[in-house]
Amino acid sequence: MATARPLKIGITCYPSVGGSGILASELGEELAQRGHEIHFISYEAPFRMPAGPNVFFHPVQVNSYDLFKYPDYTLPLSVKMAEVSRAHRLDVLHVHYAVPHATAAILARAMLHEEHRLRIITTLHGTDTTLLGRDPGYGPAIRHALEHSDAITTVSEFMRGETVRLLGVQRPIEVIHNFFAPHPPGRSRAEVRRELGLADGEALLLHISNLRPLKRLDLLLQTVAQLPANTAFKLVVLAGGDPAPLLAEAARLGLAGRLLVRERVSDVEDFLQAADAGLFTSETESFCLSILELMSFGCPSASFAVGGIPEVTRSGDTGLLVPFGDTAALAQAVGTLLTDPVRRAALGRAAQQRAGEHFSAAVVVPRYEALYRRVCGI
Numbered sequence: 001m002a003t004a005r006p007l008k009i010g011i012t013c014y015p016s017v018g019g020s021g022i023l024a025s026e027l028g029e030e031l032a033q034r035g036h037e038i039h040f041i042s043y044e045a046p047f048r049m050p051a052g053p054n055v056f057f058h059p060v061q062v063n064s065y066d067l068f069k070y071p072d073y074t075l076p077l078s079v080k081m082a083e084v085s086r087a088h089r090l091d092v093l094h095v096h097y098a099v100p101h102a103t104a105a106i107l108a109r110a111m112l113h114e115e116h117r118l119r120i121i122t123t124l125h126g127t128d129t130t131l132l133g134r135d136p137g138y139g140p141a142i143r144h145a146l147e148h149s150d151a152i153t154t155v156s157e158f159m160r161g162e163t164v165r166l167l168g169v170q171r172p173i174e175v176i177h178n179f180f181a182p183h184p185p186g187r188s189r190a191e192v193r194r195e196l197g198l199a200d201g202e203a204l205l206l207h208i209s210n211l212r213p214l215k216r217l218d219l220l221l222q223t224v225a226q227l228p229a230n231t232a233f234k235l236v237v238l239a240g241g242d243p244a245p246l247l248a249e250a251a252r253l254g255l256a257g258r259l260l261v262r263e264r265v266s267d268v269e270d271f272l273q274a275a276d277a278g279l280f281t282s283e284t285e286s287f288c289l290s291i292l293e294l295m296s297f298g299c300p301s302a303s304f305a306v307g308g309i310p311e312v313t314r315s316g317d318t319g320l321l322v323p324f325g326d327t328a329a330l331a332q333a334v335g336t337l338l339t340d341p342v343r344r345a346a347l348g349r350a351a352q353q354r355a356g357e358h359f360s361a362a363v364v365v366p367r368y369e370a371l372y373r374r375v376c377g378i
């Protein structure tokens, strides 16, 4: 039987630290390992962009002009998308996060006319629907780009529902959950804990995020402040944004001694394997990749049950979820994770198993490959 030919796939994402860029980079890495040719198109190489003989990066150059009050990225991006698609005969352009990537892709396809039939897949990741989808200055453009994409995917059922509700999209939307394919940690658990200055018996409570307002770091600190004073732990925050306000607020609450912040961490697996529990306090999350990352290392998290999080982790089975805003209940959940090693281990084992069964590269990446082949008819 003839084997299907490898595909030429363009990927556009935000290159900075953030779940959609991380997912897109890991997808590119997995697809390249499966023999496909991957072309990343963005203003910078993605934060976790893989290296390899069949991985290419095409930077988008944005020039600045005095006549513009606001620099424009959409047009140079669309020109680069068309150029790369034409030069490399891309089968598919897979854009992660609709704004402005999906609109630029539709424009690129229009610029190619009949000379090259480019298929566009748009994956919605979160605030491209839940925040910008509500904005009258963006909503109609997002809806237009979705209606003209060859396929739309969302990273959770929650996101699919929000996309229909907020944008009125009538076309089929396929839910393809996120995956995580951990790289082997570079350092041992003991080395990481030593580097962080953790004492023997002190638990590591991990929070990973870009620190934007919707992560509700006020509630994170309020939760930590409610833990009994004799709980031995440090809160380690891997920050993808400016940590100054968090540090200031922690100092104000007398929590400075509890908090350790690390910025632009690329060896995330080192910290994931060293963590005892995760803590997340977002007011919304389409998925929450960080909870999955911790699950992959057998580490349970405590979180508010918002957005797509209950699709990722099952409360009482693979983690602990409480209603949004109830910091007392969340503190109690975190306290259980930090002080009950038997419960923590049981939740962690179930979390790792769930991550492997539902959210591994082996399960998820073939679904994207099947989608690419379906829209291309090959």
Ligand code: GMT
Pocket (backbone or CB within 6 Å): 014, 017, 018, 019, 020, 021, 023, 125, 126, 127, 128, 155, 178, 214, 284, 285, 286, 287, 288, 289, 290
């Ligand atoms: O939509 C965003 O806020 C940005 C995006 C990102 O780039 O980090 O985050 C979203 O995508 C991630 C990957 O699919 C999800 O794990 C996050 O839950 C989601 N963020 C929100 O929904 C707030």
